[in-house]
Amino acid sequence: MLNWFVPNTSNKFKPYLLRNTALCLYTLILFSFNTLSGFLGISQAQASSITAKNIIQMTNQEREKYNLGVLKENAKLNAAALAKANNMFKEQYWDHFGPNGESPWQFIKASGYVYIYAGENLAKGFKSSEGVVQAWMASPTHRDNILSGNYKEIGIATVNGNLLGEEIMLVVQMFGNTTTLTTPSGQYVKGDEEEPSQPAENGETKSIKITYPTEDSTVNDPDFDVNGTVSNQSGDYSVELYEKEKVLGKLSTNASLWEFDKNGDWSEGNHSVSAYLGVKKDGISDSVDFFVDSTPPQIAQSDIDVTKSGGGWKVSIDCDENNPDITLVVGTKTYATTLDNGRYSSQIDGVGSDKVIVVASDENGNTLEFEITDMFQEKGGNVLSSFMNSVNIKDTVNVIFVAFIFILLLIEITVFARKGMLKQHKGNLFTMSIWWVLLLVGALNGFGGVIN
Numbered sequence: 001m002l003n004w005f006v007p008n009t010s011n012k013f014k015p016y017l018l019r020n021t022a023l024c025l026y027t028l029i030l031f032s033f034n035t036l037s038g039f040l041g042i043s044q045a046q047a048s049s050i051t052a053k054n055i056i057q058m059t060n061q062e063r064e065k066y067n068l069g070v071l072k073e074n075a076k077l078n079a080a081a082l083a084k085a086n087n088m089f090k091e092q093y094w095d096h097f098g099p100n101g102e103s104p105w106q107f108i109k110a111s112g113y114v115y116i117y118a119g120e121n122l123a124k125g126f127k128s129s130e131g132v133v134q135a136w137m138a139s140p141t142h143r144d145n146i147l148s149g150n151y152k153e154i155g156i157a158t159v160n161g162n163l164l165g166e167e168i169m170l171v172v173q174m175f176g177n178t179t180t181l182t183t184p185s186g187q188y189v190k191g192d193e194e195e196p197s198q199p200a201e202n203g204e205t206k207s208i209k210i211t212y213p214t215e216d217s218t219v220n221d222p223d224f225d226v227n228g229t230v231s232n233q234s235g236d237y238s239v240e241l242y243e244k245e246k247v248l249g250k251l252s253t254n255a256s257l258w259e260f261d262k263n264g265d266w267s268e269g270n271h272s273v274s275a276y277l278g279v280k281k282d283g284i285s286d287s288v289d290f291f292v293d294s295t296p297p298q299i300a301q302s303d304i305d306v307t308k309s310g311g312g313w314k315v316s317i318d319c320d321e322n323n324p325d326i327t328l329v330v331g332t333k334t335y336a337t338t339l340d341n342g343r344y345s346s347q348i349d350g351v352g353s354d355k356v357i358v359v360a361s362d363e364n365g366n367t368l369e370f371e372i373t374d375m376f377q378e379k380g381g382n383v384l385s386s387f388m389n390s391v392n393i394k395d396t397v398n399v400i401f402v403a404f405i406f407i408l409l410l411i412e413i414t415v416f417a418r419k420g421m422l423k424q425h426k427g428n429l430f431t432m433s434i435w436w437v438l439l440l441v442g443a444l445n446g447f448g449g450v451i452n
Contacts, residue, residue, distance in 0.1 A: 002413065003015065003016055005014045005017060005019050005408065005411060006411055006412075006415060007411075007412050007415045007416065008173070008415075009389055011215070011234060012044070013415075013416075013425070014113060015057050015101040015408065015411075015412060018408055018412060018432065021030065022048055023432070023435060026401070026405065026439070027435075029136055029401075030398070030401060030439065033397065033398075043381055044057050049127065049128045049129060049207040050126060050127070050128060050129050050132060050158050050169060050171060051129060051158065051334065052073075052078070052156035052157070052158055052367075053221075054129035054134060055129050055156050055171065055173065056071070056134060056154055056156055057152065057221055057414055058129060058130065058133040059071060059146055059173070059358070061146065062133065062137060062146055062164075063146065063147060064162075064211075064212060064227065065212070066147055068147060069149070069152065070148055071151060071152065071153060071154040071175070072152065072153050072154070072156065072220075072364070072365035073142040073153070073156075073220070073361060073365035073366070073367050074113070074153040074154065074155050074176065074325070074361060074365065075155075075324075075325040075326065075327050075359045075360055076108075076111040076112050076113035076158065076172075076176075076327055076334075076336075076359075077108065077111070077153055077155025077156070077157070077174040077176050078155040078156065078327075078369065079111045079327040079328075079329045079357075079359045080107040080108045080110070080111040080155060080174050080334065080336045080358050080359060081107075081112065081155045081156055081157035081172040081173065081174045082157040082159065082329045082359070083107045083111070083329055083331075083332050083334050084102075084104065084107045084120070084157070084160075084172050084174075084332075085157045085159040085161075085170045085172045086159065086329075086331050086354075086395075087102055087375065088163065088170060089159070089161040089163055089170070090331070090332055092163065092164055094122075094124065094154060094163065095163065096120055096122065104118065104119075104174070105118060106192035107332075107334070108172075108174060108176060110334050111327055111333070111334040111336070112327065113176055113178070113337035113369055114388075115174065115176045115177060115178055116150075116177050116178060116179060117148075117150040117151060117174040117175075117177040117179075118175060118176045119145040119148065119151065119173065119174070119176075119336055120145075120173065120174055120175070121136055121142045121146070121172075121175075121296050122170070122171065122172055122173070123136065123170075124163065124168050124169065124170050124171065124172075125134065125168055125169070126169070126171070132171055134416065136173075140375060143191045145173075145175055146275070148175070150176040150177055151176060151177050151180075152176070152177045152179070153175070153176050153177065153178075154173065154174065154175055154176075154240070155173075155174040155176075156171070156172070156173055156174075157170075157171070157172045158170070158171050159172075170380045174279055174406050175366065179253060185195055185393075191352070201441075205232060206230070206231065206232045206277060206284055207231045207232065207276040207277070207284065207286075208228060208229070208230050208231075208239065208275055208276070208285060208286050209226045209228055209229050209230075209231075209286050210226060210227070210233070210273070210275050210286045210287070210288045211227050211228050211229060212224075212226065212227040212228075213288055213290040214288065214290070215228070215288050215290070216237055216289060216290065216291075217290050217291070218268070218290070218291045218292075218293055219290055219291070219292050219293075220292075220293055220294050220364045220365050220366050221235055221294065221296075222265035222266050222267075222268075222292055222294040223264075223265050223266075224266070225259050225260060225261050226241065226258075226260040226262070226273060226275070227257070227258070227259050227260075228257070228259075228275055228286070229256055229257055229258070230256060230258065230277060231256070233256075233259040233277070235254060236252060236253070236254045237252070237253070237254070237277065237278065238250055238251065238252045238277045238278060238279075239251050239252075239253075239258050239260065239276065239277060240275070240278075240279060240280055240315055241260050241273060241274070241276075242273070242274045242277050242280065243271060243273050243274075243277070244272060248260070248262060248273070249262065249263075260275075265294075266292045267292065268292050268293060268294065268295065269291065269292060270289070270290075271289070271290055271291070271292060272287065272288075272289045273287065273288055274286070274287040274288075275287075282433070286431040293362075293364045293366065294366060295362075295366060296360065296361065296362060296366035296367055296368035297321035297324045297326075297360040297361065297362050297366070297368050298319070298320065298321070298368075299317060299318075299319050299320050299326075299358065299360055299368060299370075299373065301370075301375070303317060303318040303319065304316070304318075304358070304372060304375065304377060305317075306316050306372070306375040309347060310347075310352065311349070312347060312348050312349045313336075313347070313348050313350075313351065314345060314346075314347050314348075314375060315328060315335075315346050315347075315348060315372075316340075316343045316344070316345045317343060317345070317358070317360075318335065318342075318343055318344075319344060319360065321360075321362050322362075322363070323361050323363065324344070324361065325360065325361050325362075325363055326344045326357060326358065326359070326360045327358075327359045327360075328348060328357070328358060328359075329349060329356070329357040329359060330348055330349070330354050330355075330356050330357075331352075331354030331355070333348075333349070335347075335348045351373070351376045353371075355371055355373045356371065356372050356373045356375075356376060357370070357371055357372075358370055358371075380387050402436075402439055402440050406436065407434055409429075409432060409433065409436060412429070413429060416429070
């Protein structure tokens with residue numbers, strides 16, 4: 001057995017597990033494993049085109065078709081949606097109501113969101129945000145939620161996990177309103193469809209109107225389109241858009257509704273946009289002033305302190321944002337924060353194996369989410385154990401494989417050093433060391449994600 005691991009006279013000072021044939025086999029195995037692991041069913045983190053931002057944007061686009069108010073992203077509803085998704089994975093159910101009596105309202109209330117109206121949509125197994133929203137719009141009950149004038153705010157969670165034996169992404173969409181007053185700019189009636197525009201009659205005055213953004217509104221999506229309508233205009237027409245004296249672009253259409261894509265993000269700050277029917281000199285125009293704010297609260301890990309307190313933990317957060325909404329999500333539980341001596345603080349129970357997520361949003365609905373689970377590691381804890389818990393199966397196999405080769409090399413170097421044979425074998429040891437470093441780099445490269 002020693003001949004496999006330890007250099008000696010029987011194996012001519014070359015362990016069987018470190019011979020050229022073995023090294024080639026190791027390289028082939030590791031390369032094949034990392035390349036084919038997806039086909040073998042080994043779980044890996046994958047990029048997805050389903051994002052909270054996209055779903056919120058598409059939901060609001062559907063509402064705009066019916067002149068309904070835009071839903072603003074809310075940190076508490078985001079936290080409630082995340083807690084609900086985590087609960088479905090934990091308790092293994094696919095329903096609005098859980099096996100232990102869990103309800104959507106339970107998670108919304110636990111997040112600290114005091115609602116007058118609230119609703120929930122769920123989705124799983126989709127590959128794109130478009131597919132999710134289209135499926136909801138095709139279902140009368142889900143469509144009613146999206147197009148309800150009772151809602152003013154929205155929260156989204158997209159979470160990967162194993163549900164009922166299937167690796168899948170869950171999408172939870174929460175709606176809410178904390179006031180009794182609802183002032184939608186339009187009204188959605190089930191079954192209503194937009195009427196086709198009628199041709200202009202002689203003597204009627206042509207006009208143009210910017211419908212989005214609205215006057216003095218704040219927009220938190222820098223990649224939005226300017227929408228509008230024209231009246232009493234038949235046939236093809238053009239629209240020119242200006243920001244003050246700067247030409248933004250021109251579009252041509254024959255529909256009563258028009259949409260202008262700037263082909264780039266709008267800068268942060270104040271904007272004043274004018275739309276002209278035909279050309280500017282014709283004087284038929286409409287203008288709108290609005291503000292773009294797409295920056296979420298800025299919180300870094302260095303702004304957060306986590307300390308043991310009683311039987312749990314105290315989390316304190318520094319944030320320069322004016323009156324941010326900050327919530328902590330621990331597994332299926334949510335914890336609101338309160339302002340305490342200039343810092344946002346919350347006392348939470350034991351963390352266990354749950355992830356800890358900070359969800360923070362500003363008054364315009366810009367939201368930041370990031371994980372701080374590693375801050376709850378006990379001081380002096382097992383660093384290797386913590387590291388291994390943070391990687392997936394493929395990465396774990398890579399680490400074990402590379403560590404095994406390193407131990408074999410270390411044994412060989414130790415034996416040669418004791419026998420005074422290092423100089424005699426330095427060329428071979430140097431070659432194997434270079435090979436091991438390349439193997440290590442290749443293995444560690446698996447820890448980085450690839451997005452498209």
